[in-house]
Amino acid sequence: xxxxxxxxxxxxxxxxxxxxxxxxxxxxxxxxxxxxxxxxxxxxxxxxxxxxxxxxxxxxxxxxxxxxxxxxxxxxxxxxxxxxxxxxxxxxxxxxxxxxxxxxxxxxxxxxxxxxxxxxxxxxxxxxxxxxxxxxxxxxxxxxxxxxxxxxxxxxxxxxxxxxxxxxxxxxxxxxxxxxxxxxxxxxxxxxxxxxxxxxxxxxxxxxxxxxxxxxxxxxxxxx
Numbered sequence: 588x589x590x591x592x593x594x595x596x597x598x599x600x601x602x603x604x605x606x607x608x609x610x611x612x613x614x615x616x617x618x619x620x621x622x623x624x625x626x627x628x629x630x631x632x633x634x635x636x637x638x639x640x641x642x643x644x645x646x647x648x649x650x651x652x653x654x655x656x657x658x659x660x661x662x663x664x665x666x667x668x669x670x671x672x673x674x675x676x677x678x679x680x681x682x683x684x685x686x687x688x689x690x691x692x693x694x695x696x697x698x699x700x701x702x703x704x705x706x707x708x709x710x711x712x713x714x715x716x717x718x719x720x721x722x723x724x725x726x727x728x729x730x731x732x733x734x735x736x737x738x739x740x741x742x743x744x745x746x747x748x749x750x751x752x753x754x755x756x757x758x759x760x761x762x763x764x765x766x767x768x769x770x771x772x773x774x775x776x777x778x779x780x781x782x783x784x785x786x787x788x789x790x791x792x793x794x795x796x797x798x799x800x801x802x803x804x805x806x807x808x809x810x811x
Contacts, residue, residue: 629691703793
């Protein structure tokens with residue numbers, strides 16, 4: 588069994604628990620309101636804008652023996668740079684104020700997820716831990732983004748393509764990224780694999796908390 592197959596197998600229960608979250612299932616089957624979608628985009632902006640800085644930090648923590656991994660991180664940085672701008676474009680296309688989001692702060696679950704990524708890189712003294720977050724966010728984009736776009740567009744009866752650049756483009760990009768990621772996992776020193784598996788489990792839970800928060804706010808808004 589390859590290292591990537593071990594990663595997938597040992598995090599399968601966490602992955603399934605994420606996909607089975609009530610909000611995820613509701614969106615996939617019934618779409619989402621415009622308000623819920625905008626709330627998602629607002630939180631996504633704050634963690635996506637942290638991706639390139641986190642990749643740069645991980646690259647800076649690499650030593651001479653990590654040359655191949657560091658090179659891959661530099662490639663990721665170029666791929667991920669500026670994706671938060673797509674989210675602001677989508678917010679504008681949906682008729683909301685992107686500047687309000689840009690100037691705002693993420694809510695607690697988003698802060699904790701990004702903060703944990705910094706902790707993993709800095710306190711574990713291992714840049715490889717960040718691979719757990721990449722695995723979760725890119726894997727979920729590939730698995731869910733396309734279906735989510737179709738369902739959300741149908742539920743809000745949006746006749747134009749505007750407003751879905753981040754999800755649609757990111758999902759397509761991450762198909763290629765996932766292949767690149769699998770090859771990288773199979774090539775790194777396997778002593779790093781247990782940490783990647785551990786942090787992937789962490790990020791399935793933390794990313795799930797972001798959606799639990801979105802769901803709680805959706806429920807509160809519906810009942811008010």
